[in-house]
Amino acid sequence: MHGAKKEESSFSSSNRGRILKEECGVVGVYSFDGKDAAPLIFYSLYSLQHRGQESCGITIIDDKLETKKGMGLVADVFDFDKLSALEGYFGVGHVRYSTCGESKLENAAPFVVSHSQGYLAIGHNGNIANSQDIKSGLEDLGEVFVSTTDTEVIAHLIVRGFVKTGDLVSSIQEAMRRLSGSYSLAIATRDSIIGVRDPLGIKPLSLGRIDDTYIIASESVAFDSIGAKLIRDVEPGEIIVIDKDGLRSYRGLRRTKTAHCMFEYVYFSRPDSILDGKLVYSVRERIGEKMAEVDDVDVDFVMAVPDSAIPFALGYAKKRGLPYREGLIKNRYVGRTFILPKQTARELAVRVKLNPLTANVKGKRVVLFDDSIVRGTTSARLIQILKDAGAKEVHMRIGSPPIISPCFLGIDMPTKEELIASIKDVEKVREKIGADTLKYLSLEGLMGAIGKDENQLCMGCLTENYPIPTDQREQEKLVKYL
Numbered sequence: 001m002h003g004a005k006k007e008e009s010s011f012s013s014s015n016r017g018r019i020l021k022e023e024c025g026v027v028g029v030y031s032f033d034g035k036d037a038a039p040l041i042f043y044s045l046y047s048l049q050h051r052g053q054e055s056c057g058i059t060i061i062d063d064k065l066e067t068k069k070g071m072g073l074v075a076d077v078f079d080f081d082k083l084s085a086l087e088g089y090f091g092v093g094h095v096r097y098s099t100c101g102e103s104k105l106e107n108a109a110p111f112v113v114s115h116s117q118g119y120l121a122i123g124h125n126g127n128i129a130n131s132q133d134i135k136s137g138l139e140d141l142g143e144v145f146v147s148t149t150d151t152e153v154i155a156h157l158i159v160r161g162f163v164k165t166g167d168l169v170s171s172i173q174e175a176m177r178r179l180s181g182s183y184s185l186a187i188a189t190r191d192s193i194i195g196v197r198d199p200l201g202i203k204p205l206s207l208g209r210i211d212d213t214y215i216i217a218s219e220s221v222a223f224d225s226i227g228a229k230l231i232r233d234v235e236p237g238e239i240i241v242i243d244k245d246g247l248r249s250y251r252g253l254r255r256t257k258t259a260h261c262m263f264e265y266v267y268f269s270r271p272d273s274i275l276d277g278k279l280v281y282s283v284r285e286r287i288g289e290k291m292a293e294v295d296d297v298d299v300d301f302v303m304a305v306p307d308s309a310i311p312f313a314l315g316y317a318k319k320r321g322l323p324y325r326e327g328l329i330k331n332r333y334v335g336r337t338f339i340l341p342k343q344t345a346r347e348l349a350v351r352v353k354l355n356p357l358t359a360n361v362k363g364k365r366v367v368l369f370d371d372s373i374v375r376g377t378t379s380a381r382l383i384q385i386l387k388d389a390g391a392k393e394v395h396m397r398i399g400s401p402p403i404i405s406p407c408f409l410g411i412d413m414p415t416k417e418e419l420i421a422s423i424k425d426v427e428k429v430r431e432k433i434g435a436d437t438l439k440y441l442s443l444e445g446l447m448g449a450i451g452k453d454e455n456q457l458c459m460g461c462l463t464e465n466y467p468i469p470t471d472q473r474e475q476e477k478l479v480k481y482l
């Protein structure tokens, strides 16, 4: 289901160098006032780069469809010449991190399928849990697949329905009934842009506007980058179609509850994005406040592992009336490909990336915030670095509850056996990482900080209560109608 596991190293291919990997980012642009779509998509993808760094692509529709894609970062793949060659006022874009399918150019998106009545270009953020079953069913019916992605499975499902009925919206509705998993889609046809969000709203998707140009994007921060304004979130289960007749909304599939990924708030999304009505930065500050309400450890100051844990630490410090100070300085220029295979080399690598500010930490008792503990090795290294720099006490605080189970909805995680919190209790984890004390955010604190409850959030990796069936037989029921 997931792609190859990555080493736990501060120097893996993620731009933030962490073990939990974002999935993908999607963008769709339709300009009624004749703006070139390619530069708008380019800058939107630029601001969604944190969601995927392996490959990226842009498809623009004019009289014909034109796609440019490549391996690497948006700024590396696209130059002036490539963007200039993409002329047209609507199209879609994608940044990819492979949670499904290998990291190779054939799997880069947007994925284009040609059919008897035209073509369809599709970018997908998420993971389809039953994609292999659907794919096998479609292969039995004669469909041929050229990639190993679930994006292609979605594209074939939609195209198959469309070729039969000539009705794109009903084909998407039918595909949504077959698909089990998480998906936010940006689709381009020869005359429209379509945004689709899965019925549980697991992955984010927003709608924005600048003048007479509409943008659909994984996160609202994409709108900021091009001077557009957030209109609203795409509703869970909603299909938005934008074509020459304007913007229309259709109900794809209705559910009585939602399951927004809690990790989008804790870690994955940019802090300046607004997800389902909540500014991510404020949620992270509130997480720190919630943890401060149940903590009385005596320290000299509060610090964070930069960057994602900083708002937790600021919220915590403010609530407890403690100073916030920097204790680890991040080297922002460490290359993506700087992967050091041996354990000793990796330890050196952590030091290259995060250097202790000895003058601040020497002789001090500190609270150190991070967003998660996965295997525990990174936390252990960081605490050791601080102690080597003279820190008297390091009290670790984690802005999420313990991760006890993998995600199969689009986040790349280690196996259950590798997740330290699934095999050790809090005290054993504390011992392993060498912290003086260790506290995690509670589930109640998480829900309180986000302002959503268990009927609105996915917390599957924390509770093992996943919002969709994980049982293989249950998955099979979903494809029996093929």
Ligand code: SF4
Pocket: 202, 260, 261, 262, 263, 264, 406, 407, 408, 409, 410, 411, 458, 459, 460, 461, 462
């Ligand atoms: S299982 Fe965890 S990481 Fe996966 S979608 Fe649910 S909350 Fe997000």
